[in-house]
Amino acid sequence: MNLKRILSVSLLILVVNLFTGGFCMAKDVLSKKEISIAKISSYTASGDIESLEKALDAGLDNGLTVNEIKEILVQLYAYCGFPRSLNGLSAFMKVTEQRKDKNDTIGDAGKILPAGTDKFAYGDKVQVELTGNHVRGAIYEFAPAIDQYLKEHLFADIFARGVLTNQEREIATISALASMQGVDAQLNAHIQIGKNTGLNDNQIKAILEIASVPKLNEIFKTGAPNTAYAKYFVGQSYLNPLTTEGVKISNVTFEPGCRNNWHIHHKGGQILITVQGRGYYQEWGKPVQELHPGDVVNIPAEVKHWHGAAPDSWFSHLAIEVPSDGGSTEWQEEVSDKDYKQLK
Ligand code: MN
Numbered sequence: 001m002n003l004k005r006i007l008s009v010s011l012l013i014l015v016v017n018l019f020t021g022g023f024c025m026a027k028d029v030l031s032k033k034e035i036s037i038a039k040i041s042s043y044t045a046s047g048d049i050e051s052l053e054k055a056l057d058a059g060l061d062n063g064l065t066v067n068e069i070k071e072i073l074v075q076l077y078a079y080c081g082f083p084r085s086l087n088g089l090s091a092f093m094k095v096t097e098q099r100k101d102k103n104d105t106i107g108d109a110g111k112i113l114p115a116g117t118d119k120f121a122y123g124d125k126v127q128v129e130l131t132g133n134h135v136r137g138a139i140y141e142f143a144p145a146i147d148q149y150l151k152e153h154l155f156a157d158i159f160a161r162g163v164l165t166n167q168e169r170e171i172a173t174i175s176a177l178a179s180m181q182g183v184d185a186q187l188n189a190h191i192q193i194g195k196n197t198g199l200n201d202n203q204i205k206a207i208l209e210i211a212s213v214p215k216l217n218e219i220f221k222t223g224a225p226n227t228a229y230a231k232y233f234v235g236q237s238y239l240n241p242l243t244t245e246g247v248k249i250s251n252v253t254f255e256p257g258c259r260n261n262w263h264i265h266h267k268g269g270q271i272l273i274t275v276q277g278r279g280y281y282q283e284w285g286k287p288v289q290e291l292h293p294g295d296v297v298n299i300p301a302e303v304k305h306w307h308g309a310a311p312d313s314w315f316s317h318l319a320i321e322v323p324s325d326g327g328s329t330e331w332q333e334e335v336s337d338k339d340y341k342q343l344k
Contacts, residue, residue: 029202030171032062037168038175038210040072044088045080045176048215052088056095065107066096071163072172078154079176110161123151126159130166130193167197171207178211181293205312209256212277212314220251220275220316232261232331234340235309248321251275258315259308259340262332268324269301272317279315280343281307282335288343291317301327306335310343 030038036059043052059069069092077085096104113119127135127150140147159169174194177187191204199207214222223240226233235258240251254277262284272281274295281297282288284304291297291307299305301324309315321327 029200030206033059033064034168034171034203035206035210036062036064037072037171038207040069040088041076041172041175042179042211042213043215044073044076044084045179046215046217047084047087048217049087049091050216052091053095056092057099060095060099060102060104065105067107067109067163068168071110071161072168075158075164075169075172076176078158079173080180108163110163113156113160117156119152119156120148122160123153123155126155127151130155130170130196131189132196165197167194167199170194170197170199174204174207175211178208179215208312209314212256212312214253214276214314214316218276220318222253222316223251226252229260232263233308234259234261234334242318247323250319251316252319253314253316254279254309256309256313256315257311257340259335260306261334262304262306264304264330264332265299265301265322266328266330267301268322268327269303270299270322271320272297272299272307273320275316275318277315278310278313279308279317280310281305291315304332308335311341 036055039055040052040059043049043055056069060066070089073085073088073092076088113122124134135147135150159166164172170190170193173190174187177183177190194204194207220242221240222238224238226237226239229237229239233254236255237258237260238253240253242249242251259280272291272295274291274293276293279291280288281291281299282305289297290310297307301322307317
């Protein structure tokens with residue numbers, strides 16, 4: 001390849017990257033096998049068994065062995081409890097039964113630590129490898145049994161089984177924690193551990209995207225693609241009208257990176273109630289507000305604003321139309337990629 005051709009190919013790659021931005025990139029940074037680990041883990045942690053069965057089936061097609069999947073589901077009991085883990089294994093039994101003619105690869109089984117191993121020292125060493133430090137703290141002095149179980153059981157018995165690499169185990173853990181409420185401290189700790197095992201920022205972002213996908217057991221369903229309003233949105237959104245009588249209320253779901261254009265609700269205004277994921281609300285000329293489940297936004301009539309998802313999270317809010325006489329919505333320009341990409 002001559003220099004001119006190399007330069008033109010490089011330029012083409014640069015232009016393609018500029019146009020696809022961050023949105024398509026995240027989906028390409030994990031292997032099919034790693035995507036399957038994250039999906040299996042997320043659906044197990046959230047208890048969405050119907051989606052889990054599909055993810056388990058795809059996982060075997062994507063090259064995970066039967067024993068690798070068992071290992072993911074067993075490890076998850078340490079992060080989301082025996083009930084979720086057992087339900088996941090039960091779903092996997094059903095899937096393997098349905099696929100018994102496919103001769104799926106069983107793969108290596110887990111190893112058991114030799115009798116007489118100092119498991120506390122073994123687990124401590126694994127914790128140091130993963131976190132970079134001896135894990136100490138007041139909580140472990142307050143309840144020494146939890147330190148003993150973390151070291152001797154989770155980081156010795158379970159991690160010593162092999163079958164999965166530490167990085168694969170962290171993909172499963174990050175995805176499970178990101179699928180659960182109220183475990184932000186643990187999620188952030190495992191994002192750092194994941195980086196210590198070699199995961200990069202784009203891979204972490206891709207795992208968080210997978211974990212934030214709406215689940216079948218969530219209260220408000222996602223609904224159909226929002227085709228009627230698609231021209232006023234950047235990215236894919238979904239609309240589920242909950243009631244159209246009296247006060248109109250819809251569940252609106254945004255894929256990662258999706259947001260609506262700047263717009264104004266004339267006369268009536270709008271109330272948003274965040275249902276799931278991480279997103280944004282911004283009024284013209286004001287700083288952006290980050291939204292989390294349960295957050296309520298009162299949007300006064302005649303105020304120019306936009307709302308939508310964070311780049312690494314699916315996001316849903318209820319949109320409540322404040323009743324008015326002759327209310328309407330005036331749609332304006334897109335929130336530019338330049339402005340949107342400055343948000344964290
Ligand atoms: Mn609005």
